[in-house]
Amino acid sequence: MAEPVEELERRIERLRSAVRHAVTTGDRATARTLRAELRRAEDAWEEALDDLADQAPAAPLPPRQRAVPGLLPLREQVHTALSLLSVPAAPRLVVQVHHAFFGEDVPSAKLTSLRRDEERSFRSAPFARPYYLCAALTADRLAPARGLLAVSTWPLEHRIVGPLSPRVDFLTAAVRVAEHAERLSKVDGGVARLLWMFGANIPGAASGIGTAAPAAVIRAARAELDSHTGVDRSHRTAAAARARAHLDDVGQLFGTQLRAVRSRTGT
């Protein structure tokens, strides 16, 4: 049975003066027992304090400082960030975007196995989930592109990565991030850093050292996109047509692997 904290505090006070009295009168045996009792009382006080802390209503933390894993499952966090970007993205960018816009840390170490888990899930029960986190496919060999995550509900063309696609996807992501930032009432540190990361690497997007206005990023990214999209789209369409013609559902979502021919032509 736990004593109320106030009662404990009064008892600790009494014990302290008793210990002091015993020490000054030279009664060592009493002092030792009293000290042990004092320690027990202090421990009980610490415990009672912890209980109080648990019962108290949690003060809402400002969202930016809440660097804790979110309540959503990992795949939904990734899906949210990817949907915002609308292009295949590396885990690092997914983490950055999610942190900047939703204030939650995605545990990046778990992202490495995510695609494999999703593939296993899809193979055991195809299309059982509304979406899967899948691979982007390389345009030349329709193999899974290294280190990119995509969403299965996107058109196949969006998930193809040709030679120009890394740049096109980067610029498209920049436009999407900037559009999203424009809708925010206040652009804070995380979003500003993200904007600067995009703006610094697009000609004419940065308005100064460390700052990039959303409107400027959108304008500059669209200007550069104009010179790449035509060729890129033709690559993507051709590769997507090939993928549809030759690959099954699993292949279209998770890519094919190049295998050694020798194993099949052996005698």
Add this chain to the structure above:
Amino acid sequence: MQNAPVTSTEAHLDRLRGDVAPVNHNARTIAALTGNPGCRRRAVLDAAGVDKKAMSVHIGHPVPFGQSTFAITRGNAFEAQVKANGCAELLTMLRERLGLDIAEVAYNDLEEAGGNGSREVRHALARRMIDGAAAGVEGAGTLFDHPLLGLPIGGRTVYLEPDLIAFQVGAQFHIIEIKSFPVIDGQADGGKVAAAAVQSAVYVLALRRLFEELGHDPQRVSHNVILVCPENFSNRPVATLLDVRRQLTVLKRQLSRLRRVDELLATLDPGLTFDLGVRDGTATRPAGEVVAALGEVEARYSPDCLDMCELSYFCRAEARGTTHALGRTVREELGGIEFVDTALRLAEGRLAPTVELAETAHALRTALRMRTECLS
């Protein structure tokens, strides 16, 4: 018959190495070859692909050698940063520094060939992509991530796992080397830049060779490599052009020397071998025999060896007491005097100098006199 004539250089090298797989060269070891060109021991052991590290452990002179794991992690993280988001940071730098055209953004990942990471497949893919780019095929690409190049070293093709991207500005191909040591106020550590330059030169050479094989003009591979390093104390990358013509000349001479390894082999006892007699992962041959075998091939130790050769501790112990163990400067100053002891005796006047050594002896005596004056 034990002294049967060796049919070919290759067979002789195999015999020297013994019954183990050869240790492959990489850009670092090829670069190290240029460090001490006069060392016959290193030339022979490297040509034969002997595992020098295992040997140094076996004969009791292990070297705490190799790259620090922290350095490797840092290097990989910086490289990943520069290449992140479709090489966004790299493109920005190239546009600013080299005037790369806005349209030139095509990126080809050659680190894997459709999930197949075998060297032959990757090399074939890199060949095909670079051939296409050199022939000017439309949209063949600007950036090539980790192309696998081949370079014949001592009669074997060595695959170079380059930490770089070859890239095209106009009609010129450049090697890009990403290094994680900082450039502070436009200055970087001289030793590290020199090492990076030699390594890049190895890549330039390999790429030029590939161009020759494919029938393109090798001069289209620029001798200016692009070195990407963090700027000042930040993580921001900065690109610098590095002229590697000098390193290329040195490398070419070294590699031609390697090809003449048969001349070196001709001077050796045909029965000589550096086989450690490895059985189940442990070396069984007596260490004394290995040391004796090493003694058959002359080494040229200098303190620089400590940075780049696995056998350096052994050679240093062997060279103790000689003047060249004190470094190149000392060796040149004391030309003609092989041992430290001789130098000391000359200085103290306990040994009458010959005519050739009169000048050196005079200098030594002066040095000793000045030292005594300073200390008294």
